[in-house]
Amino acid sequence: MTLLEQGRLYRESGNPSVAARYLAEAAEQEPESRSVLTELALAYFQSASLGKAEATARRLVDLDPSDAFALTLLGRALARQSKHAEAVPYLRLAEAMLGTPDSADLLAAAESRR
Numbered sequence: 001m002t003l004l005e006q007g008r009l010y011r012e013s014g015n016p017s018v019a020a021r022y023l024a025e026a027a028e029q030e031p032e033s034r035s036v037l038t039e040l041a042l043a044y045f046q047s048a049s050l051g052k053a054e055a056t057a058r059r060l061v062d063l064d065p066s067d068a069f070a071l072t073l074l075g076r077a078l079a080r081q082s083k084h085a086e087a088v089p090y091l092r093l094a095e096a097m098l099g100t101p102d103s104a105d106l107l108a109a110a111e112s113r114r
Contacts, residue, residue: 016046
């Protein structure tokens with residue numbers, strides 16, 4: 001089983017802190033892997049390591065600025081740190097790409113708090 005698979009299993013079973021350890025090691029081995037970085041950002045977010053989630057999501061956006069999920073994750077990490085003004089542009093872009101009720105709700109919440 002790969003580090004990515006182990007990390008994903010821990011994250012999905014509700015243990016994001018352990019998952020982050022496996023996924024951080026996987027990210028060291030594959031620093032350009034968007035699948036590894038996505039799982040790592042989610043594990044950090046779910047374990048409330050918000051600075052690390054933000055940094056990892058920024059890396060994902062740098063790798064692919066058209067990744068709506070990465071934009072949403074970055075916006076959510078920023079908003080959860082009360083950086084609502086910073087979150088809005090990312091959530092606005094994600095909303096334009098996705099156009100879902102969830103993306104609209106995230107954007108509206110961040111806009112109302114900035």
